[in-house]
Amino acid sequence: MSDYQVTILGSGSALSNIQTFHSAQVLKMNSKRFLIDAGEGVQIRLRQYHQKILAINHIFISHLHGDHCLGLPGLISSLGMMGRTAPLFIHAHADLEKVMGEMIRYFCADSPFDINFVSYNPYHAEEIYSDRTISVTTVPLKHRVPTCGFVFREKNKERHLNRALAESYEVPIAFYKNLKNGEDFVTPDGRVIANDRLTTPPSHAHSFAYISDTAYLEKIVPLIENVDCLYHEATYLSTDDDRIRKTQHSSAAQAATIAKMANVGKLIIGHHSSRYNSYMPFIEEAKAIFPNTFSALDGTRIEF
Amino acid sequence: MSDYQVTILGSGSALSNIQTFHSAQVLKMNSKRFLIDAGEGVQIRLRQYHQKILAINHIFISHLHGDHCLGLPGLISSLGMMGRTAPLFIHAHADLEKVMGEMIRYFCADSPFDINFVSYNPYHAEEIYSDRTISVTTVPLKHRVPTCGFVFREKNKERHLNRALAESYEVPIAFYKNLKNGEDFVTPDGRVIANDRLTTPPSHAHSFAYISDTAYLEKIVPLIENVDCLYHEATYLSTDDDRIRKTQHSSAAQAATIAKMANVGKLIIGHHSSRYNSYMPFIEEAKAIFPNTFSALDGTRIEF
Numbered sequence A, B: 001m002s003d004y005q006v007t008i009l010g011s012g013s014a015l016s017n018i019q020t021f022h023s024a025q026v027l028k029m030n031s032k033r034f035l036i037d038a039g040e041g042v043q044i045r046l047r048q049y050h051q052k053i054l055a056i057n058h059i060f061i062s063h064l065h066g067d068h069c070l071g072l073p074g075l076i077s078s079l080g081m082m083g084r085t086a087p088l089f090i091h092a093h094a095d096l097e098k099v100m101g102e103m104i105r106y107f108c109a110d111s112p113f114d115i116n117f118v119s120y121n122p123y124h125a126e127e128i129y130s131d132r133t134i135s136v137t138t139v140p141l142k143h144r145v146p147t148c149g150f151v152f153r154e155k156n157k158e159r160h161l162n163r164a165l166a167e168s169y170e171v172p173i174a175f176y177k178n179l180k181n182g183e184d185f186v187t188p189d190g191r192v193i194a195n196d197r198l199t200t201p202p203s204h205a206h207s208f209a210y211i212s213d214t215a216y217l218e219k220i221v222p223l224i225e226n227v228d229c230l231y232h233e234a235t236y237l238s239t240d241d242d243r244i245r246k247t248q249h250s251s252a253a254q255a256a257t258i259a260k261m262a263n264v265g266k267l268i269i270g271h272h273s274s275r276y277n278s279y280m281p282f283i284e285e286a287k288a289i290f291p292n293t294f295s296a297l298d299g300t301r302i303e304f
Helices: A043-050 A072-081 A095-107 A162-167 A173-180 A218-224 A238-247 A252-261 A280-287 B042-048 B074-080 B095-107 B163-168 B173-180 B218-224 B240-248 B253-260 B280-287
Strands: A003-008 A024-029 A030-038 A056-062 A088-094 A114-118 A125-128 A134-140 A146-156 A207-209 A229-233 A266-270 A293-294 A301-303 B004-010 B024-029 B032-038 B056-060 B088-092 B115-119 B127-130 B134-140 B148-155 B207-211 B231-233 B265-269 B293-295 B301-303
Touching: A003 A266, A024 A043, A024 A146, A024 A207, A043 A072, A043 B265, A056 A125, A072 A088, A072 A095, A072 B024, A072 B088, A088 B148, A095 A114, A095 B095, A095 B163, A095 B218, A162 B024, A173 B207, A207 A218, A218 A252, A229 A252, A252 A266, A252 A280, A266 A280, B004 B042, B024 B042, B024 B148, B024 B207, B042 B074, B056 B127, B074 B088, B074 B095, B095 B115, B095 B253, B134 B218, B148 B218, B173 B207, B207 B218, B231 B253, B240 B253, B253 B265, B253 B280, B265 B280
Parallel strands: A030 A056, A056 A088, A088 A114, A207 A229, A229 A266, A266 A293, B032 B056, B056 B088, B088 B115, B207 B231, B231 B265, B265 B293
Antiparallel strands: A003 A024, A003 A301, A024 A030, A125 A134, A134 A146, A146 A207, B004 B024, B004 B301, B024 B032, B127 B134, B134 B148, B148 B207
């Protein structure tokens, strides 16, 4: 299994059809797993797709429309029954705790773990999560209610030390950290050993961006630039321009245009309206602009 | 399609496995459709099993454990998007509105129909619904929280009038209603025409009982006596007697014993614990006591 992948748990839009559940994805970045959005039935999909449910400690909710968060109470209730003890963090608009808190407290009264609602300001791009290796920042979007996308980036990685060479130059072990950070080594007699003699470049810092739901919004491009993989909603086809304007969603072509402008590695599109009975025209419309596009069908696992 | 049938939308217990959704059933009694319990994902199952979602006007919730009602917000939200205008009635413990009302109002703010929470007293058997043809009464159960089952009975039907004979005896049309109710007809010259000369017996008044969740409880027997079809939870096998006592659930054998004592037509069992990976031992245990037993697998449609 790849260390960097996203699994689509639900790809449907608000009034989903028979095959698709509502929005939810599990992002795996190295050993970490994050849940992004939690539409109804997310706990069912997590089991169906054999995800490590208890390994998820942080959930990121893009906005408070039912199809992006109504799976939270059931998921939290099941986590309790599964014996979870580690605290759970839910990053969302401040209203989430107000509208769902009482219900969660009622149905999950016996939960043996702490549930922490962490609110973010949906109007400013900001870092809302950071650990030793990964940083998550918000991407304010344009929708009918306050909405944010999320960018997950591995932090700058250290260079790889050639330990045998370092030993042969008698570099003190205390200086290894400096080598990994790119410093040259100066021997006691003043000779400079260039860093790239002793180290090789760090491995790639992976990145993923999740953009849903939003009208076409070019100003997000700098925030998601060069990510390895971008999920961007594509609720409609370009021909449906009336609906696109009215509902503040994007077309497949608009998602692809953003992907191209942001120079991302690959694009995943989903959240197609149930008005359409095939995802093929979406893929065709997007690929004409950004060829490396994939469909977010439920159950799809995409590596990056 | 039979006029009297129940479709199992979800048959799993609290921590369901991959195949089963949480508790929910659609009961069709003649032209009426009722939803009984509404576990998470009920709106998905209603679509998957091609149920007439907008024909459901009354929802009956047995108790406020998450696996029996967490599908309500999503269902109500979708009903709004489907353009429902008819009022919806949710019969449940009074706490339901307290814990779920705010969330439903938030996520379904644009719903173009009225949502009416109708509370029942979970400690007394009482009629909680009645229309021209059907009556629904509660069956207080014994579980960790206040819980009720429900009995759906067609009201006593009218006898079938032999119109040609009635005309030949010159029965006034105004008296037809009396004939259908079983009265004899007395001619103007005092002759008594026995009712069964002019009518044939009414067609069968169908009935269905839903019993979940509960410990073994013999006192429910008179309340569900002679129903055509009984759904009774069977969370465990008899061998699991420790768990049965602790969780206040029933075994398959106990469900079958109740069915036998109540002289029901057929028994459906479900809500099996995810500890077991097959429903076969449940069916075997129940059939040894009550042979006409069926499994409530998701998607099963049982006529009665």
